Amino acid sequence: MRAEAKISPETSNAAAIKEKPRTGADLLIDLLVEQNVDTVFGYPGGAVLPIYDAMYRKKGAFRHVLTRHEQGAIFAAEGYARVTGKTGVVIATSGPGATNLITGITDAMMDSIPLVIFTGQVANTVIGTDAFQESDVLGITTPITKYNYQVDDVRDLPRIVKEAFHIASTGRPGPVVIDIPKNISEALPEGPFNSEFDLPGYQPTTKPNPMQIRKLIDALEKAKKPLVIVGAGVLFADATDELRQFIERSELPVVHTLLGKGAFPGSHPLSLGMGGMHGTYTANMAMYECDFMLNIGARFDDRLTGNLKHFAPNAKVAHIDIDPAEIGKNVKTEIPVVADAKEALKALLKKDIKPLNHREWLDHLNENKKKYPLWYERTNEGISPQWLVEKIHEHTNGGAIVTTDVGQHQMWAAQFYTLDKPHNWVSSGGLGAMGFGFPAAIGAQLGRPDDLVVSINGDGGFQMNMQELMLLKQWNLPVKVIILNNAALGMVRQWQEEFYEERYSESVFEMNPDFVKLAESFGIRGVKVDKEEDVDNVLKDILSYDGPVVADFRIIPNEKVYPMVAPGKGINEMLGVEK
Amino acid sequence: MKRIITLTVQNRPGVLNRVTGMLQRRRFNIESISVGTTETPGISKMTLVVEVADDQKLEQLTKQLNKQIDVIKVSDITGKAIVARELALIKVASTPQLHNEIQGLITPFRADILDVSRDSLTIQVTGKPDKIEALIALLRPYGIKEISKTGITALLRGQQPQSSQVADISQFSM
């Protein structure tokens, strides 16, 4: 996978390099190697020059991926983390480098993605003087990180790096920032070093309380209309096998969240599909009608629940979550279980559960599934986007890693790209950050070089980070970039049509670049498709092509995402359930 | 309802900012906050007085505080037998002629005069918030120039009564 050795200068002057004394930056590189870091996404600048210098001298310690924007770097690191389960690592310089990371840090915080982010900082002798490229990274990132550090003494670096990787990747994962003043990375450290963990306030509970498991089973056994909601917590805990056993044993119907996609096989007869704003009618009505709801690793986000008054009004709620603060936050919960999803499911599997009396409920749900499937219409105004997603599914046998950006295409991908495998779905859920999908695909492909990565984007969001196309060429990453091009900010347009009486304020692009030529200017193949009859051939062609492609599909311009729970409405009040 | 919550925290840079930032972001209403070191080096104690709407909010508050990496322990000591004190410095307008009168007024509060000038007195008082408020009310007619309060700091009493006899929050209400 690694290409373009040319662009990295050769280490010709080996002798001179050896003589350089060991600095804080050298120590940092060693510490990253100790953490088994194989890939770092970053961008250099003044305050991190010592770190980049150490990297140069220790070439080969890990690969450094030079993106074209820090936001590209952090989204790529997220994509890498989301498909590998490993911690993503990012380096940026002080000031503008650090502030360019903010959206990505917030995204990782909202979606619980393990990242360790190193930001350069001005020397600590001038911190607080508004020095050139100084920014208060600790202050700015405190509300959007799981934890953050500023290194005051180079001898603390070993402890801080160890703690940071530990905090980022355990419990409920999340981003950790380490702000490193330039004089710290330039320092010539002498021992003694502090490398012992010192985290008395951080001990996530992973094993469930047996009494709570008992209560959960008692409630489940009494249920006539049980329902299980699965979220990304199941994926983080690698608990998909245990989940499936548990579900099949008691024949429990399952709804997944947007980020829980792949936690339970989408084509399984017990799957009701995605719940929430653009979820299936069956999933949402099941959440409305159930008398017992077991949430495993989801956080009852408002895009899932809709108006809380109408959410599971008759259900006893049990919630398994590693983060106690998520339990009872939005939805009243009778049976809290603080635990890692895998541990909790294992504990449940060890216990006998009486056969449930829920045949009628299952029949009712199956009836709904048959009566109210997801639907769309094909017209001659362009390619039907839902049909296109189904075609992509068909041509990839449902086995691709799918990354999406944010908007209509994201919802169509979630609805129509049925996933049976875990860790193949990469999407910005909590923050809904446009510009995420394409750089995330770069990270995903670097993390899983042997898997097919398909990145589904809108023409709007793709333009937010399209500069990263250069990386596909440079690293020879065969990502298939799909643009569902409606020449508009489709999701905004849809809301304006529905809730603002068709006043299309600033949501229609009067102009767009020629995406084919754009791709070509980066040395990448580009194709444009505007007729449905060409779709099969083009997909066959680009999916078998051994290299990156940008494919511009001209979709029906004013197609909408249905069904839908309008903002403020209950999940039982969906629009567009039927044609 | 008003609650007194104490936090044992690791004394790392930014810990106060993390705690208050979280409280503000999640719209918890802090009435006072006091911070200081403890008998253990590296460990500090914070005492928060907060106003929460209901039990669900209170549970969220303690969970969110516990979730902070630097927070080692969270205790809601509202219903416990505690000693809780606040210190206030009150600068009140005064002429030398009024000095004795004010002295007589503050003596029952065991308050002290710390500074005297031609046109003012500075008084120190410690106690429960309601006592301090009462003194301030008495001094108000003379003209209050400045007040600075530390916020409550609190400890559990050495001996806790049976749960049925615990003091309620009204003790601390103002």
Ligand SMILES: Cc1ncc(C[n+]2csc(CCOP(=O)(O)OP(=O)(O)O)c2C)c(N)n1
């Ligand atoms: C960074 C950012 N800015 C603005 C938005 C608000 N927003 C949500 S969806 C959307 C439209 C996306 O348009 P496009 O990328 O073309 O995708 P489509 O909806 O047409 O599929 C916008 C502007 C956002 N989510 N993220």
